Amino acid sequence: MSKPLNRHVAQSIALAVTVIVMPVVLMLAVSQETSAAPSIPMLLMPFDESLSINYTSGPHVPYDTTACAVKTMIYSSTVGGAQTGMNGIDFGFANGTEVLAVSAGRVEIYNDTSVYSSSGYEVRIIHNSSFATEYWHMSQVDLSLNGKSVSAGQVIGKSGYSGAYHLHLAFVEWNGSKWIPLSATGIVIDGYRIRGFQVVGSSTTALNYQGTLTTGSDSPQDYYYPFCGKTVRRWTGATTIQAQGGPVKSHNHRKDSNTTPPPATCTSSQYTASIYNNTSFSGTPVTQCHSQPLNKNWGAGSPAAGIGADNFTIRWTGQANVTAGTYDLYVRSDDGIRVWINNGLYIDRWDSPPYTGATFPVSTTAQAWNIKIEYIERGGNAYAEFRWSQRTTPPPVTCGSSQYTASIYNNTSFSGTPVTQCQNWPLNQNWGSGSPASGIGADNFTIRWTGRASFNAGKYDFYVRSDDGIRVWVNNALIINQWDNPPYTGMNYINYTMAAGTWDIKIEYIERSGNAYAEFRWTQQQTTGSPPAAPSNVQASNVSPGVVRVTWKDNSNNETGFRVWDGARYWTIGAASGSGGGWYTDLNGGWASGTYKCFQMQAYNDYGSSGWVGMSCLNTK
Structure with missing residues (x-):
């Protein structure tokens, strides 16, 4: 996925000046249309005095040699050729380091990651009518401070939204209509003077320092010793710069511990999403509101600012009111997912993803569901979906006096909600290798027929034929039971004496596999003649x-x-x-x-x- 141009690169290009082809050290400056120099207040470091933080210093060119051997050092970019400096300086903040205001002023949160997705949250503190400081690449900010005044040392957010974790502290001035970059050269921060300079040489060895801290005089020297180590400059042959950045001492004192954005307040039709930058649901999450039904697809990207694209977890909580009935719970996820309803674990698909779609039935009374969904993303694409639908019960079927009511079940135990049909008698159904009704499989189904029939007094012969099993009740008396040894190609049950009246008939049938048919009928024996002699x-x-x-x-x-x-x-x-x-x-x-x-x-x-x-x-x- 393409990313926006690195802000440092874009700024360097915008501030480029004419290359001078003789060895000289330049003070960085930015041409601005201002009537007067900005009023710069006393500035402190953007971190607490208890910390030891490195700042960024070279090298920035191909074939350059050594740099400060500090893991947290951040290198800025150039595009080749001699470049001018940036309007700020980088500090090697670890992920989650608290960012402090460097001086008193009014907070203006001017980027919520929607403009520059690679820059994270960006905050501007306006110190007076002509000067402000900006804080880039933050993973969290205290949104409640927007538009409010803060003092030096007050916590405004946390670092952590950049490829290599760092904070970029930038300086801007008001030109009468907007805030524009201000050269960092000469600005004093916490007793250290920012010295910007440029080494001029061939395009393959030109250097761009975007702010180098130093103490003492601003006059250029061949050999010059900044507070954190020695910088050596050579003007002949292959230009070599050896530089070391930090650590620097802070005199800023942390005054406010409120660095976590307030939890999101979600509506009754939303989930509260707690998003963790780990796979253990630990630490302080980023909170968001997500609509019901849940359907999130992040692809190969991150679910929130300050959260990685892999190895994160999310816990959604919410409520829903349901009526009595049977519901199908549906999940689809990559990677794992699990779902609780009223503290009961209904779905647990945590360890063997992805799940392209699975449905889980649940029956309930009318009640409020307290829903909790947990999701884990280990690597690759990431999506999570959870919804439910209530099964609809068709209206009862009313059959005629010469029909059976057929209740057809999609199982061999007569359980659940059947499909209901009316079927004429005498019963004679042949489904072959097909299904008996929509939503019913071709195998492993059962049918129960019920009806009432009028009989004259006398003896009756009952006939059944089925594949697979069948059994018949008349007046709740089991008269035929051929359930376990199918198929039955045709059998008569004779000389069954019936009293006159209307009697209940129940027939049950089971289809296990193969072809399927069922037949049942009866005839009354005649009484005006005589039965035949035996063979x-x-x-x-x-x-x-x-x-x-x-x-x-x-x-x-x-x-x-x-x-x-x-x-x-x-x-x-x-x-x-x-x-x-x-x-x-x-x-x-x-x-x-x-x-x-x-x-x-x-x-x-x-x-x-x-x-x-x-x-x-x-x-x-």
Whole structure:
């Protein structure tokens, strides 16, 4: 991502003067249209007297040699060629160092990081009508001081918003219409005089000092000893500057500990975001207000001034009022995220990011939710999203008198909120390998049908066919239970006596996998005729693996058909064409070799059925 031009570079370019090609030491000056020199008050260091701080001094050119061996030293930039100095000086502040006003004046916060994102907060203290000081690269400022008066030593903010942590103290003067840069040369701060000078040479060795502290005379010398070390200048051959910056002594005394911006006051529709520049939620956070629902995407950037682009954490807190119902909680994050509602941990996705989107259901009564969300960014892109939606319950379905109410569940336990449909009877549904309803999977679903039917007194035969399991209740009595050994290609449950009346019917069905179908119907046995005679000479024999042939003698001429029972399932066979004939049928039961099976038969018609006869047994092939 491109960044704005470094303020030091931009200022150096703007203040460039004509290059003089002979060895000479120059006092820095900035051409300004002012009627009089500004009135400069007594200035102290911008840090507390208890600290030891280094200031910036060279080198600034290619091929230059050694510099002060201090880690906190900050180097300023040049663009090649001889350059003039800046209107200030850098101090090597560690991240989070308190910044003090150098003299009394009125605070003006003129950059909140929205203009120069690389410069951080910038504060101007206007000391009088002609002179002000500016403080750049701060990660935090006391916003409550804007427009108010401060005294020397009062805390105005903290350092920490720059590539290499430092504070740039700049000097400006009023030209009658605006504040313009003022040369730092000759300004005395806390007993030290700022000496700006320029070494003139080839464009590859020219130096730009943006403020060098010194004591004593301003007159140039070949060898000159600043307070922090020796500066050697050579004017022939490859120009070499050896310089050491700091530490300098401060006589400023810290007067105010209020360096943390006041916590953000957020509305009821916002979260309070506490943003920490570490992964342990420690120290003083930056606070912001973020709207609900939460949806933040920082990409590869920082979430707030003074916070790094990686290795930060955020804690959001807020409230929401919800009505009773079932809600889906949705999170998406890179990196980890976790969510509490009323102190209960509902989502914990902390250790294995990123999460491209996950939904978590929760049921609740009508209440206020106290919400806490924690987020961690370890590296790379950063985003966090949290929202919820209430599941809508469709209005109840009212079915007709000749219909079942079908409650379809997207699970095998009849739990949760079903999809409701009306389905005609007799029940005959075939979904193949598809879904029975919108929002329901093609496998692992259950259905409960309920209805009421009027029956005449008499005996009834009930028929079911299903893949997978099915069970049937009539008047709360379980009359069919084929739940665990599907599929069922068709079975009759006969001679069930019903009293006259309207009776409750309940059917339950389960689909585990594969094709899915369910069928249920009934017929009343006729009473004006007679049931058929039972067959005889029932014999079972193996035909091929898994196939058994059953033969019998037909002893009736009024049967509708025959039923064969193998102890687990029924087969229904068409009627014989006359009495006394010998008949057979081949039953493909798919039995494993060596399965012991026994077969019985009966004849049936609309008036009833014969008894079971035969009991011919064998071991399947």
